[in-house]
């Protein structure tokens with residue numbers, strides 16, 4: 001899709017939903033072989049950009065038409081293997097998907113993502129947990145896709161399972177205004193209100209995107225010590241809008257970032273966009289009081305340690321070695337090195353990445 005999705009579609013009014021139609025076309029065409037090959041390319045690009053840990057929001061599970069493969073987790077295994085082939089740690093976030101939206105059964109192109117019941121979802125999660133229990137580089141998580149694609153009645157049971165096994169629990173939350181409106185129509189509650197009401201918010205909950213939240217929803221996430229995974233380059237590519245990061249930070253929500261659609265694979269850009277997009281939204285500069293010693297140190301921590309935590313890993317393993325002699329850093333004074341890396345750096349700085357990660361060791365840049 002890279003490149004191809006940047007042309008105008010046949011109908012006027014390209015938006016998130018027309019992009020999604022293009023994405024579904026690609027998803028429909030995937031085979032176990034091609035999903036592994038494509039995943040390897042994506043993971044290689046991440047590794048070369050300095051990433052060591054990927055959380056894969058994985059939702060192509062079944063054959064076109066929706067029939068399970070004889071080996072039910074064939075595609076999840078292909079993605080995990082691709083990450084291992086490229087030397088990445090992976091949290092395979094097994095997505096639960098059931099419907100097109102409230103009162104609407106799954107569309108034909110969504111059948112590959114769908115399971116008839118919670119039991120089918122958990123059977124696969126059980127199998128994956130058992131298979132990778134002894135692999136320190138693999139975590140299995142549970143990811144109800146969204147309040148749109150998963151009925152409210154599924155949430156508590158999925159969350160009970162995740163809590164019982166201490167699994168990361170990721171959901172798309174309020175990426176699009178339409179999701180919020182449909183949720184209010186179905187339940188009388190906005191998405192985060194519903195999630196709080198169903199008891200699924202806790203310190204392992206990760207709200208992906210969190211674009212269309214009201215301040216009181218940020219407070220509900222913060223009170224639960226939940227994460228928000230902001231995906232700035234994808235959100236701006238899709239025209240999602242700008243999340244209110246000031247409200248999220250003020251509420252104590254832990255932030256991390258996602259590459260998401262791989263429209264750009266540049267973790268440095270994701271980190272600085274947490275702050276630079278907020279500047280565009282608020283018409284101010286340096287929009288938050290850092291908990292860490294500087295805004296850059298805090299952003300770096302959000303992109304490394306907090307990202308790893310959100311994926312169920314205890315820490316951001318390894319380190320990344322950056323090129324101090326690179327022209328973009330050559331004239332930078334030592335005390336401001338990390339600031340220059342976060343606000344002006346890119347994958348071209350990464351010298352060693354096979355065992356590297358975006359950890360707080362950039363000061364060791366050689």
Ligand SMILES: [Zn+2]
Pocket residue numbers: 172208209231260
């Ligand atoms: Zn997304």
